[in-house]
Amino acid sequence: MTEQKAMKLALDKVGHAWLGRTVFEDFDLVLGEGEVVALAGPSGCGKTTILQIAAGLVEPLRGRVRRHYRRHAVVFQEPRLLPWLTARDNIAYGLKVAGRGRAERGAVAEARALDVGLDRDDLDKYPVELSGGMRQRAAVARALAVEPDVMFFDEPFTAVDVGLRRALQDLVIAAARRARFSALFVTHDLAEAVRVAHRLIVLSGVDGRIVDQRAIAGEPGRRDNRTVFDIVEGWSADPVFAELFDADRRGRA
């Protein structure tokens, strides 16, 4: 018998419409303790809207959200760093808002910066002095600094180079294991979903309905490149993923 993990977040029969146009209805999700769930689907199917509702950034028109956690953090596609603060102060921003002292903020910012592969020297730089990849590392460090028990990732690595994307995925996997947070990870990249997540939910591009939910074999961080490739390749003939693969082919054409 498998152990039932404590529920951290649940969306019950959630529905939403923008400007009177229904995006999805009756969406259910349960995020367990320490679980990383990837949410995939073609562009415009409602992934970001679901994440925003889950994170409390948008009020759903229907249904309810249950949160059984203390703190969450969000990593967006763009780093959203404050340009007038150094990397150190950006990373420590949430701690300052929470009223934590200067020495503690500095120590936490430095530790999280090192976790995400930034150097001590980078901490005194302003966002404009950092590369796009370093800015996104700082955004991940800022999210980790508040010790969230739930993380929301909204296509966080879509805008970075393919090589760096892999490194950033690895550091998210390592951080999830170390800090034991749960996460909802929105992506349209199946290989990314297979790398980072325990479970995958696929939405339809037609009506935002869940077309499939499946556990991904193995553990995040323990799937090597070959395994990831084989899993995604094995899915390529599955009609459930047709819209995603079609969009990918169109994107590459």
Ligand SMILES: Nc1ncnc2c1ncn2[C@@H]1O[C@H](COP(=O)(O)OP(=O)(O)OP(=O)(O)O)[C@@H](O)[C@H]1O
């Ligand atoms: N704030 C908004 N106001 C009006 N319409 C919106 C708003 N946000 C999203 N939409 C619309 O709702 C639909 C779902 O958008 P959403 O961003 O949730 O999809 P997505 O699956 O995340 O797309 P992508 O992969 O392109 O980011 C789209 O048609 C989008 O244009």
